[in-house]
Amino acid sequence: MSKKIELRTKNEDTWCPGCPNHSILESTKRVLAKLISKGYRQEDFAMVTGIGCHAKIFDYLNISGIYGLHGRVLPTALGMKLGNPNLTVLGFAGDGDTYAEGMAHFIHAGRYNADMTLIVHDNQSFSLTTGQSTPTTQQGYKNKAEPLGEFNNPLNPIKLGLASGMSFIARCNARDIEHTAKILEKAVRHKGFSFVEIIQDCLIFNLEVNNKDDLMYKISDNKSKDEAERLAEKWDYNNKQGQIPLGVIYQEKKKTMEEKWPQLSALKNRKLLK
Amino acid sequence: MRLNILIGGKAGQGINKISEIVSKILIKQGYFVFNYRDYPSLIRGGHNFNILSISEEKVGSYQSGLDGIIALDQKTIILHKNKLKKKEFIIDSKDFETFGRNLNLALAGALIKILGIDRKNLMKQIKKEFNKKEALSAAEKGFTSQKNRFNLKKRNNNNIIIMTGSQAITQGAINSGINRYLAYPMTPATEVMHELAARQLKNNENNLLVFQAENETAVVNAALGASFSGAKTMIGTSGGGFDLMCEGLSLQGQSEIPLIVYLASRPGPGTGVPTYSSQADLNLALRGGHGEFPRVVVAPGDPLECIEKTNEAFYLSEKFNSLSIILSDKHLAESWFSFNRKPTKALKLKVSRKIPGKEIVKASSYEHDGKGNTTEDAEITVRKARERLLKYEKIKKECEKFEMIKIHGKKKSKNLIISWGSTKTVILDAIKDLDYKFLQVLYLKPLSDQVKEEMKKARKIILIEQNVTGQLGRVIREKTGIKIRQRILKYDGRPFSSDELRTEILNIKK
Numbered sequence: 001m002s003k004k005i006e007l008r009t010k011n012e013d014t015w016c017p018g019c020p021n022h023s024i025l026e027s028t029k030r031v032l033a034k035l036i037s038k039g040y041r042q043e044d045f046a047m048v049t050g051i052g053c054h055a056k057i058f059d060y061l062n063i064s065g066i067y068g069l070h071g072r073v074l075p076t077a078l079g080m081k082l083g084n085p086n087l088t089v090l091g092f093a094g095d096g097d098t099y100a101e102g103m104a105h106f107i108h109a110g111r112y113n114a115d116m117t118l119i120v121h122d123n124q125s126f127s128l129t130t131g132q133s134t135p136t137t138q139q140g141y142k143n144k145a146e147p148l149g150e151f152n153n154p155l156n157p158i159k160l161g162l163a164s165g166m167s168f169i170a171r172c173n174a175r176d177i178e179h180t181a182k183i184l185e186k187a188v189r190h191k192g193f194s195f196v197e198i199i200q201d202c203l204i205f206n207l208e209v210n211n212k213d214d215l216m217y218k219i220s221d222n223k224s225k226d227e228a229e230r231l232a233e234k235w236d237y238n239n240k241q242g243q244i245p246l247g248v249i250y251q252e253k254k255k256t257m258e259e260k261w262p263q264l265s266a267l268k269n270r271k272l273l274k
Numbered sequence: 275m276r277l278n279i280l281i282g283g284k285a286g287q288g289i290n291k292i293s294e295i296v297s298k299i300l301i302k303q304g305y306f307v308f309n310y311r312d313y314p315s316l317i318r319g320g321h322n323f324n325i326l327s328i329s330e331e332k333v334g335s336y337q338s339g340l341d342g343i344i345a346l347d348q349k350t351i352i353l354h355k356n357k358l359k360k361k362e363f364i365i366d367s368k369d370f371e372t373f374g375r376n377l378n379l380a381l382a383g384a385l386i387k388i389l390g391i392d393r394k395n396l397m398k399q400i401k402k403e404f405n406k407k408e409a410l411s412a413a414e415k416g417f418t419s420q421k422n423r424f425n426l427k428k429r430n431n432n433n434i435i436i437m438t439g440s441q442a443i444t445q446g447a448i449n450s451g452i453n454r455y456l457a458y459p460m461t462p463a464t465e466v467m468h469e470l471a472a473r474q475l476k477n478n479e480n481n482l483l484v485f486q487a488e489n490e491t492a493v494v495n496a497a498l499g500a501s502f503s504g505a506k507t508m509i510g511t512s513g514g515g516f517d518l519m520c521e522g523l524s525l526q527g528q529s530e531i532p533l534i535v536y537l538a539s540r541p542g543p544g545t546g547v548p549t550y551s552s553q554a555d556l557n558l559a560l561r562g563g564h565g566e567f568p569r570v571v572v573a574p575g576d577p578l579e580c581i582e583k584t585n586e587a588f589y590l591s592e593k594f595n596s597l598s599i600i601l602s603d604k605h606l607a608e609s610w611f612s613f614n615r616k617p618t619k620a621l622k623l624k625v626s627r628k629i630p631g632k633e634i635v636k637a638s639s640y641e642h643d644g645k646g647n648t649t650e651d652a653e654i655t656v657r658k659a660r661e662r663l664l665k666y667e668k669i670k671k672e673c674e675k676f677e678m679i680k681i682h683g684k685k686k687s688k689n690l691i692i693s694w695g696s697t698k699t700v701i702l703d704a705i706k707d708l709d710y711k712f713l714q715v716l717y718l719k720p721l722s723d724q725v726k727e728e729m730k731k732a733r734k735i736i737l738i739e740q741n742v743t744g745q746l747g748r749v750i751r752e753k754t755g756i757k758i759r760q761r762i763l764k765y766d767g768r769p770f771s772s773d774e775l776r777t778e779i780l781n782i783k784k
Contacts, residue, residue, distance in 0.1 A: 011647050046630045048499070051639070058638070059648050064630035066502055067638035067648065068495065069525050075492035079499020079507075082454055082485060084631055087503060108488040262475060263483040 005042060007032050011059040020174035020200040024121060025057055027172075027180040028090075032063070034185060035088075046087045048077040050102070052094035053128045053202075054121035071101025074109050074118060078257075081114045085258040085267055088188060089116035096126045099135035099157060106157075109193050110164030114257040117187045117194040120157070121174070123202040124209050124237070131205030138209055138238050154237040158249060161195045162228055167254040168194035169228070171246050173216055174201070179246065186221075186248060192256045199244070212240055221248040275330050277424065278337045279385065280354050282323035283346025283367070285316055288378035292344065293324045293610070295382040295403070297436055299395050300328060301612055304429030307436065308333045308699070309610035310769065315461075315549045321349050328389075330429060334576060334611055334699020335772040341424075342388065344381050363388060363423060370419075376412035379404070383416030390425035393417055434614045439606035439696075440465035442577035443510075443536055446584025448479060449620035453505040455484045456493045461548055462604035463510040463538040480506070490515040494522025494533075501531045502637055504629035506588065510536035513555045514545070520562040523597060527567025527662070529637040532591040532627075536584075539603040541767045550767025551605035553695055556745040559599045560719055566659070568666035569597040570673065571719040574606070575698025581617040583716065586676050589621045594669050601718070603740070605769045606696035670720040678722035682712040690732035691779070692725075692758065694718060694746050696769065697738055703772035704779060718749060726754040736782055737761045740769070 007029045015021045036042055047065035049055035050073045058067040064087075068076040073093040080089050098106050098120050109118065126132040131143050133150040136157065141150040161169045168190040172180040180198065187194035201210040215235070222228055228250035235244045258264040281289045290311070297307045306329050313322040325336040342363040345351045351364060358364075365384050373380045379400060386396045393414070400413045437445075443466050447455070457467040471484040487493045493509050501507040511519060516537050526533045537559055541552035559571045570590050574580040580602070587598035628635040636646025641658055643649050682702055683691075687709050693701055694715040701712050713728050715721070729735060729750075737747045737758040742765040747758045762778050764770055 009647065043633055044631055046503075056648075058636070062634060064633075064635050065637075066499065066529065066531075067636070067640055067642075067646070068498075069521055069639055072491065072495040072521075075487065075495040076499040078487075078492075079456075079496030079501075080503045080630075081499075082456075082483060082496065083500035083503025083505035083507070084629075087630055104488050105492055108492075261483060263481050267481060 005033060005036055007062050009060055009062050013060060015053065015056060016203055018203055019053070021053060021057065021121065023174045023177050024119070024180065024198060024200065025060055027177050027184055028057070028061065030177070030181040031184045031188065035188065040088060044086060044088050045090065046080055047090045047092060048073045048080070050093040050097035052097050052126070054092050054094045054097070057092050071097055072105070073097065074102060074105035077116050077118070078112060078114050081116055081257065082264070085115070085264040090188070091116065091118045093118060093120050095120060095122040095124060095136045096134040099155060103135075107160070107164045109195070110161065110166040112257045113167055113192045113254050115191055115193070117184070117196065119184070119196045119198060121198055121200050122157070123200045123206070124154070125202050125206040127202045127205045136237050137206065141206055141208070143206075156232060156237055157197055158232040159229070162225070162232060162250060166195050167192035167252050168248070169250040170194070170196045170248045171244070172196060172198045173213065173246055174198050175213065176246070179218065183247060190251065192254050209240070212244060215240065215242065216244045216246050219245045219247040219249070221251065223251050225250065276333065276337065277328040277341045278339065279326045279328070279342045279344065280323055280340050280350070280357075281326060281344040282321065282350030282354060284319050285313060285322050286318045287346045289322055289324055289346060291378050292382045292385065293326050295379070295399055296326065296385050297610060297612070299386060299391060299399050300389075301434040301436060302395065303391060303426060304431035304434070305329065305426065306331060306333045306431070306434060306612045307610070308335060308612065310336050311608050312768070313549055321353065323350065323354070332613065333703060335703045335770065337773045338771040339773070344385060346377065346381070365420070370416065373412045376408055379409050380412040380416030383413035384420045387417045387420040388423045390422040431614060434612050436610050436612045437577040438465065438608055438610055439574070439577055439580050439602055440608065441469055442580030443584050443600065443602065444469035444473070446581040447508055447588070448473060449581065450585045450588035450623060451480050451506050452482060452508055452588070453480050454497070454500045454507040455482070455510070456487055456497045456500070456507070457510045458487060458490050458493050458515055460512045460515045462540055462607045463512050463515070463536060465607060466510050466536055490518035491521065494519040495525070497533060498522060498525060498529065498531045501533055502630070504625050504631070506592065506623070506625065508534040508536060508588075510538070512538050512540050513542050513558060516555065516558060516562060523563035523569070524565050524567070525639050526597045527563060527565055528639050528641070530595040531637055532595050533597050534587050534591050535597070535599045537599055537601050538607045539601065541765070547767045549604065551603045551696065551769055552741060552765065552767060553603055553697070553739050553745070554741040554765070556601065556718060556741070556749070559601045560749070567597070567662050568594075568669055569599060569719060570669060570717070571599045571601055572717050573601040573695040574716065575695055575714055576606070576613070577611050578613055578615060578617050579716065580606070585620045589623050590669060590672060592623045592625065593672065594665060595627060596665065596669060601695065603696050611699065666720070673717055673720055676717070678717035678720070679724050680714040680716065681728070682714060683710045685711060687711040688731070688733035690728060690735045691738055692735060692746065692750070693738040697740060700770045700772050700775055701738060704770070704775040708776070708779065710779070715746060718746070721749060721753050725750060726756070729754065729756055734782070735760060736779065738775070740764050
């Protein structure tokens, strides 16, 4: 039985022309198509998006989901898994979304280790609100809210993810559609919480951080914590120096939320709740 | 006959156990009991006390005069001695020093003897709960150390049970088939989390799972996620946590994912007086969350109503994909009430909405079209706003099937008391022999049209609330145009005593 799988809705695309969000959408569609061809059901996918440019993906993907609130991708996605552990949940979020408004949830995601995927579209800028700095913006960035420049150093989400005990951490380059799709597939298939940080240029705001492709290099899947920490240190998000490793930076087998809760184990592969 | 016995001591000395054992014995003897719990925000030490009120008839409050004091420390005697009536007794723990950890059981035994109840009833209860030699011996020695004072004979009231509001909210949620409860600890809502958590994995109760999230914003957003997935989901908090949840209430209004919120109030603003009681969060419950969207706010006044109204809240949320807020407070949540009526049969509710896993379904925080796609179109924006208004009208109509108000007291009296929530039971006790009708408002949103009808029939109207501004009065004025001039408001965190409330009512001349 082969029916035509329609993964793109008919909604008008309102991202800026040339925005790498288009590439992230393409990578996602490829992963979904591949997983569905391997036996995943389209109805079992559910997404959550935050608020920001990234979140427009909600309107373009033909899967279930909640277009949530700014900063709340993770708790909303966690709730979906608590309600029905059989869903394959994808969270799309921005850097401001995740590391500013939603930071508490980000840190706790490693503890819960729910079997779901967080994809952060990191353009180091609050772009939909016209270019203020986020927690990953480089020091010195002048913007309308901070005409004296951003005073503070950026935080390194990869290091934070490692410190928070996340069981799958990866980084991608939005422009590399094929590689991003490959990593996203690994993230979805990983049993436990997967965090994928996607470096994505914004073509309108904070232009000085763009075009880092020369610093990027691909790594093979890494499972050593020490090596992961070394890889995380290679780029500090603050300037265009050093090296930016792409690929699976860390992965470990860890008990998932669904395995910890007997109530959720009992529902696995069963229809939910009378 | 009505007795009020104060049991006081330091936190951790087991005063609740004394109230519990004695109450359980008393209800089997056909007596109604009410137990008020007063404690500061600390874990060991300080001064806690309970007032156990005992009556042949239904009772839902304490009186200010005491018939006896059970003192587990000297501070209790110093603080409360002046409230003793004439035929008083004091049991001083100084005389019971040999009992160590079983002091509270010895004192329970002593009180049972003072009340005049047979030894065998005491021993049966202690055996049921502890079945340890030292426990039985302590209770027995306490019993024999006293004399029968009150001679309480067995009465013919059967099937009396004791329950707190928290236990009743829990029961109402279980009756409604709750699947998921999410919360972050906050007094006085936490008891419901504890009660439900203890029911997990028991009797396969609807695959119930209780989840403590990292904060209240996580709680409310995760709850919407769980509900979206098809789980019957409730969350609980007090005022401060509710403030944080307001973004999620607003998301509920737009996304139309069913949600039930239990709000157990305490005195604010800020951290306020955290272990005491207040009805100051009615405004918050009615209006929290940006934008305009429908909601139900229901305020039970006793445990039976907690069971029934929680069930209605679940039913309405699921039927209309809407928000239901169950508004309670510390007094109702943590005091013990006794009753011998069974709750009405629970309404069955079925999840028949679209859920992921079965089909593709989208919910959104943005204004959206029928498929969940974002829109900023002016026409659709207007249409959706009107749909939300219309939905509220439908909810209101459905609510009319339930008891939105109750009339108590002298049904034909021209003197009308209006109140809501936990003040119900003390008002009933206070007006027992007075020429007063009592209108209890259960649904604060929607407000029943009958409120105005009842007010039109009255000559004198008194508003009673446990807050400083008379928040129900404001709601009534907004809906009916009638300002209630006579008000009895209390805002020291302590519930009314029935005799003092009676005096205050009688002091209002016209």
